[in-house]
Each structure stands twice: as structure tokens, then as C-alpha cells.
Amino acid sequence: MSAKLATCGYLSADELAACLPASERMAKGPVAVIECVQDIPCNPCEQACPVHAITVGVPITSLPVLDAAKCIGCGVCIARCPGLAIFVIDGSRPGGEGTVQLPYEAWPLPQPGDAVVALDRRGQRVGDGTVEKVLNATAQDHTAVVTVRVPKELLNTVRAISVEGRAQS
Ligand code: SF4
Ligand code: SF4
Numbered sequence: 222m223s224a225k226l227a228t229c230g231y232l233s234a235d236e237l238a239a240c241l242p243a244s245e246r247m248a249k250g251p252v253a254v255i256e257c258v259q260d261i262p263c264n265p266c267e268q269a270c271p272v273h274a275i276t277v278g279v280p281i282t283s284l285p286v287l288d289a290a291k292c293i294g295c296g297v298c299i300a301r302c303p304g305l306a307i308f309v310i311d312g313s314r315p316g317g318e319g320t321v322q323l324p325y326e327a328w329p330l331p332q333p334g335d336a337v338v339a340l341d342r343r344g345q346r347v348g349d350g351t352v353e354k355v356l357n358a359t360a361q362d363h364t365a366v367v368t369v370r371v372p373k374e375l376l377n378t379v380r381a382i383s384v385e386g387r388a389q390s
Contacts, residue, residue: 231342232256241377242289242310251294251311251320255287256342256380257304269301296322300361310376319376320353325367330355331384338383339371347378 232240240256255266255275264277266285274291275298277283296309299322309322331337331352339350354368371379 232258237377242287244312246289247310247312247319247376250313251296251309251322252289252292253287253294253296253298254308254310254377255285255298255306256308257285257302257306259304260284261304263303265301265303266298266307269298271295271297296356296366299324299366300356300364305364308380312373312376317373318370319373320368320370321350321376321379322366322368323380323382325355325365325382326363327384329384330357330365331367331382335384337369339369339375339379340381340383341378342380344381346383348372348375350379350382352382 236258240254242252242254246252260282262281264281267275267277272291272293274288276286294309294311299307299309302324305324310319312319333352333354335352337350337352338346339348341347348371350369350371352367353370355365357365367382369379369382
């Protein structure tokens with residue numbers, strides 16, 4: 222298990238660097254970011270991906286590996302991850318903003334158009350965001366997926382939002 226995650230609740234810089242997609246891939250379109258560094262018996266992300274872009278393999282405690290070239294950024298894996306460790310970022314839009322899709326388990330859910338506070342992995346405010354979309358299908362088992370628009374330079378930083386003062390990823 223990640224020592225940093227165990228002691229501080231967030232990943233080390235080295236661990237993060239291994240998870241983040243190349244800037245060229247980010248600019249091409251939405252792509253998953255899998256911030257999973259625990260050797261636990263878990264693989265729903267692998268089973269959920271419709272294009273087989275995630276491999277856990279054998280043993281089931283192996284860390285998931287993303288093939289970013291295969292990933293179509295559909296976001297299906299986000300709500301399937303019990304560790305809330307998967308995000309989809311999109312830096313392909315023209316202009317200065319992109320989007321982060323993140324799992325959200327607080328209530329009430331934000332609504333499209335809501336202004337929210339953008340938080341980093343430590344729950345600290347790093348900027349502002351605007352909610353674009355909220356998916357809360359029955360199949361997602363109470364884990365909504367919120368798409369939030371943020372400045373492009375924050376796509377690798379924003380991993381949670383705060384609505385009306387509540388911090389929750
Ligand atoms: S975002 Fe979609 S295509 Fe990409 S890894 Fe997740 S399920 Fe697969
Ligand atoms: S579902 Fe989530 S916690 Fe489980 S292996 Fe995949 S990324 Fe890790």
C-alpha cells in the first residue's frame with residue numbers, strides 16, 4: 222500500500238506522475254485517470270470498460286493499467302470503482318477551460334450550471350468550477366458522476382468539489 226496514502230490520505234508526487242496521462246493525450250479528448258495504488262483484490266474497473274482499456278489481470282491484486290490510446294473517455298468506469306479512484310479529464314476543448322468528471326456521493330446533488338468550489342486531493346480550494354452535467358443512473362448504485370468545468374491548468378489538480386460549503390469527492 223502507498224505509505225503516503227496510508228499516512229496522509231493522498232498520493233505522493235511520484236505515484237501521481239505514474240497515473241497522469243501525457244499532455245498530448247489530454248489534448249486529444251477525454252481520457253481516464255486511474256489513481257489506484259493499493260494492492261487490493263479488486264477489478265470492477267476492468268470489467269466495466271467497454272473497450273478493454275483497463276487491465277488488472279492476474280493476480281487480482283495487481284494495480285490497474287490504463288491503455289490511454291484505447292480509452293474513449295466514456296466515464297463508465299468512474300462509478301464502478303469502489304475506491305472512488307477514477308476520473309476522466311478532457312483538455313481538448315478550444316479556449317482556456319476543460320472538464321473533470323468525478324465521482325460524487327454527497328446529497329443533495331449539484332445541478333448543471335451550479336458554481337462550485339474546486340478542491341484538490343487534500344480537499345483544499347484551488348479555484349472555481351461550473352457543473353456541466355450530473356449522471357445518477359440506477360446502475361451507478363448511488364455514486365453520481367459530476368462533470369465540472371475548470372481552467373485547463375487545473376485538470377490534473379481538481380479531484381473534488383464543494384457545494385454550499387460541503388467538501389466531498
Ligand atoms: S473512461 Fe470509458 S473507455 Fe476509458 S477506461 Fe473508463 S470505461 Fe474504459
Ligand atoms: S475498481 Fe477502483 S479500486 Fe478497484 S482496481 Fe479498479 S481503480 Fe482500483
